[in-house]
Amino acid sequence: MVVGITGNYCSGKNTACAIFEESGYRVIDVDRVGHEALKVKKDEIVRQFGEDVLTGGAVDRKKLGSIVFCSEQAKQELERIVHPWMTREVKLRVAGDGRWVVNAALLVEMCLWVLCDFVIAVTAEEERMIDRAVARDGLSRDEALQRIRSQIPYKEKLHFVDKVIDNNGDVEEFTHEVRTVIANLG
Numbered sequence: 001m002v003v004g005i006t007g008n009y010c011s012g013k014n015t016a017c018a019i020f021e022e023s024g025y026r027v028i029d030v031d032r033v034g035h036e037a038l039k040v041k042k043d044e045i046v047r048q049f050g051e052d053v054l055t056g057g058a059v060d061r062k063k064l065g066s067i068v069f070c071s072e073q074a075k076q077e078l079e080r081i082v083h084p085w086m087t088r089e090v091k092l093r094v095a096g097d098g099r100w101v102v103n104a105a106l107l108v109e110m111c112l113w114v115l116c117d118f119v120i121a122v123t124a125e126e127e128r129m130i131d132r133a134v135a136r137d138g139l140s141r142d143e144a145l146q147r148i149r150s151q152i153p154y155k156e157k158l159h160f161v162d163k164v165i166d167n168n169g170d171v172e173e174f175t176h177e178v179r180t181v182i183a184n185l186g
Helices: 013-022 030-040 042-049 061-068 072-094 126-137 141-149 154-160 171-185
Strands: 002-006 026-029 100-103 118-123 163-166
Touching: 002 013, 013 026, 013 100, 013 118, 013 171, 026 030, 026 072, 030 042, 030 061, 030 072, 030 100, 042 061, 042 072, 061 072, 072 100, 118 154, 126 141, 163 171
Parallel strands: 002 100, 002 118, 026 100, 118 163
Antiparallel strands: none
């Protein structure tokens, strides 16, 4: 069983995945796979974006992010470099036995949804996502808004989704909703 969890930046995907993990699912965090991709594809990234994206010889995600979240063309170029490797890596990981959760904001964009038996979209109001981004990641309000708006709204992905879980209430409500989905999956 492979469950895909998608949603915009700071919508609550990680919280949902933690609940799945408590229920015995193994989580593949596609953001972490992306961090690995930055190491594997470092030379190509430097050729494309210059040595200014490096700190101590490694790709600095904050420096790279300041470029790609400001330019759709730069974002697409980075995705062209790292997404094929990331997709292959996720496919290899879910090929093993067991129950898996693929945690990916770009589940649809990267066509990772095709690996999934069930897809969940976690949603939250924009203001709530901004507040979470500021508190969790130390971003300014404008930086958080820029990241959120650089992603396709979940409403445009609904035809790929089996279940939408709203994360605008309290943690207990959200946890109960996720656990109900898990119980129904069997």
